[in-house]
Amino acid sequence: MTNKQTGAVLLKGSGNGLRLIIPDDVPIDKVIEDARLLLKEASAMVSGMDIIVDTGTRPVDEQELVFLLQRLIWGESLKVSFWRCENSAARDLISNSGFKLEFPPAQIDSQDYDALVIDRSLRSGQRISHPGDVLVMGNVHDGAEVSATGNVCVFGRLSGVVHAGADGDDRRFITADNFNARQIRIGNKVSNDVDLSDHSWWGRPVIISVERGSFQITERK
Incomplete structure (x- = not known):
């Protein structure tokens, strides 16, 4: 971030x-x-x-x-x-x-990388990988991928694949202003590739984390 x-x-x-x-x-x-x-x-x-x-x-x-x-x-x-x-x-x-x-932070947090700020949308076929937080000031379209060892924040529509905590850290989180993704990953956890459009938070601003080994998706008010 x-x-x-x-x-x-x-x-x-x-x-x-x-x-x-x-x-x-x-x-x-x-x-x-x-x-x-x-x-x-x-x-x-x-x-x-x-x-x-x-x-x-x-x-x-x-x-x-x-x-x-x-x-x-x-x-x-x-x-x-x-x-x-x-x-x-x-x-x-x-x-x-x-x-x-x-x-005091655990050893896993001792190395502090600068955040990567992407001031554009990511199109299908584009892939971003970064050792730290990633902030996308636009959309992540279907077919685009973002992988980060830190958190991932999308200030736009998230339709592509996002992997936060790519080094295995499931304490990381994902945020999106408009959630339309079929699959997300945090740490070693991968969401099921299923139709989620019947959920109330589909197309809404969300915060996604892993709680007790399961994905927790909360709509941001």
């Missing part, structure tokens, strides 16, 4: 969703202002996605945490899965407040 930045705040793709990175040297009012603008600009990317709030070494105190919750997290209806804090006091505060902390 591509990175997107507005002012001091960065939105970055990760194996577990999207990471909202908050700097440690910018006033909290400016952080919230930039973050809200960034989320508005990236609304199509953020919708329905898990967010990891990464405060880094910022010494978040009780007042800042309340500001972040009221004016950003709850105010923008973000779906936060984890918090990441390198500052020990901030980590204790957030943990004691009942929020989940992200543990």
Whole structure:
């Protein structure tokens, strides 16, 4: 997934969703202002996605945490899965407040490749393979293929074959603005090549992941 930045705040793709990175040297009012603008600009990317709030070494105190919750997290209806804090006091505060902390990434995530952004549609016969996340700003037509060791996001119609986690990592995910694919792959899992058009999410924006060994397809609202 591509990175997107507005002012001091960065939105970055990760194996577990999207990471909202908050700097440690910018006033909290400016952080919230930039973050809200960034989320508005990236609304199509953020919708329905898990967010990891990464405060880094910022010494978040009780007042800042309340500001972040009221004016950003709850105010923008973000779906936060984890918090990441390198500052020990901030980590204790957030943990004691009942929020989940992200543990250090596993070795499989230690090598960070740049995302590949494709600013066009892919036609039948075209094949893309990349060691990292892939973002397609267009359609993936029937007969086209995208293979990535990371996540795959299609901002258009997905009719071709997409393989996320091509190195065997079934923690990866696929998103599409218009799902019309007969087959998808995540890690070592392959969907059945059957007619799925009778499902309610056919032709709709979806998020696809593997949960407990089975494909989970959720319509993005």
